[in-house]
Amino acid sequence: MNAAPLKPYPWQIAIWQELVRRQRADRLPHALLLTGPQGIGKRSLAAALAQALLCEQPGEDGTACGRCRGCTLYAAGSHPDFLMVEPLEEGKAITVDRVRRVVAFQGLKGQYGNRRVAIVSPADRLNVNAANALLKTLEEPTEDTLLLLCSARPAALLPTIRSRCQQVPLPPATLAQAGEWLQARVEEAGAAADLLTMSGGAPLAALELASGEQLAIRESVIGALQALSERRELPLEVSERWFKGGAEPVLRWQSSCLADLIRLRSAPQSARLSNPDLRGRLQPLAEQVDLEALYRLLDRTQQGVQQVQRQVNAQLLLEEIVITWARYFRAVHR
Ligand SMILES: [Zn+2]
Numbered sequence: 001m002n003a004a005p006l007k008p009y010p011w012q013i014a015i016w017q018e019l020v021r022r023q024r025a026d027r028l029p030h031a032l033l034l035t036g037p038q039g040i041g042k043r044s045l046a047a048a049l050a051q052a053l054l055c056e057q058p059g060e061d062g063t064a065c066g067r068c069r070g071c072t073l074y075a076a077g078s079h080p081d082f083l084m085v086e087p088l089e090e091g092k093a094i095t096v097d098r099v100r101r102v103v104a105f106q107g108l109k110g111q112y113g114n115r116r117v118a119i120v121s122p123a124d125r126l127n128v129n130a131a132n133a134l135l136k137t138l139e140e141p142t143e144d145t146l147l148l149l150c151s152a153r154p155a156a157l158l159p160t161i162r163s164r165c166q167q168v169p170l171p172p173a174t175l176a177q178a179g180e181w182l183q184a185r186v187e188e189a190g191a192a193a194d195l196l197t198m199s200g201g202a203p204l205a206a207l208e209l210a211s212g213e214q215l216a217i218r219e220s221v222i223g224a225l226q227a228l229s230e231r232r233e234l235p236l237e238v239s240e241r242w243f244k245g246g247a248e249p250v251l252r253w254q255s256s257c258l259a260d261l262i263r264l265r266s267a268p269q270s271a272r273l274s275n276p277d278l279r280g281r282l283q284p285l286a287e288q289v290d291l292e293a294l295y296r297l298l299d300r301t302q303q304g305v306q307q308v309q310r311q312v313n314a315q316l317l318l319e320e321i322v323i324t325w326a327r328y329f330r331a332v333h334r
Contacts, residue, residue: 008063011173035170256274297328
């Protein structure tokens with residue numbers, strides 16, 4: 001079975017060449033921490049590097065050949081010298097049993113070559129026990145094992161983990177690179193620019209938006225805020241619906257809408273919004289809540305995103321936030 005080998009994205013070429021150069025000079029450390037915003041392709045770059053390192057005949061540009069035994073096994077997800085350490089379910093924590101596989105793996109000899117590679121992504125999702133277990137492997141590195149950690153929030157990692165990895169900040173795409181890449185992948189030609197604005201310029205995040213699933217969640221957020229402001233729906237009905245749909249994406253979209261509400265409240269005419277297509281629906285909401293209250297809600301929502309990742313009771317958290325919204329909206333109707 002042949003599969004297309006993994007390549008870096010166009011905006012990653014320079015950093016890719018740098019990594020390949022260091023690898024050829026045998027100057028890669030035993031752990032790299034790839035950082036950068038959500039949706040710019042950190043995990044993809046890690047995967048391309050892993051495949052290239054396990055490839056028996058990498059090309060001139062350092063990417064994998066896609067045909068050799070190493071590449072075939074990698075593509076099939078069954079290379080014995082490769083481990084992917086990720087949450088069992090998206091949005092959940094990485095537990096210690098996943099990391100123990102790295103510990104066991106590190107003790108082995110490479111089966112096909114000398115090198116073994118493990119990717120930990122997102123590394124900021126390691127729970128406490130998992131982080132401590134990983135720390136042990138970082139403290140006692142073995143020569144031929146490369147650990148690739150990916151994180152959009154490196155500050156959330158244990159400082160001791162951070163300090164034992166070499167940080168590699170990945171460049172975001174320029175607007176032109178992102179636009180060209182996205183244009184080739186979305187059906188509606190005019191949509192690319194809007195999708196990029198909504199995703200803060202992160203091409204992969206923009207492509208995910210294009211799939212519609214994320215936009216449906218955004219619609220459930222803005223729709224519910226309108227319903228609350230017009231008192232068409234009860235707070236607990238809203239929070240229950242949001243909880244069923246997944247607390248974290250709801251909170252992220254709420255952050256995005258709140259940032260826009262703050263912009264509209266501060267400069268109604270000239271505000272550049274993250275959700276330009278929602279301007280007409282956001283404007284009346286912005287008029288109902290004062291700036292200070294919006295900032296408080298934004299703080300609470302962003303804090304909520306982190307709490308949900310640490311597995312607090314998400315249902316209670318959403319209830320609290322929705323009730324706060326309802327209280328602020330009610331204040332206007334009095
Ligand atoms: Zn190959």
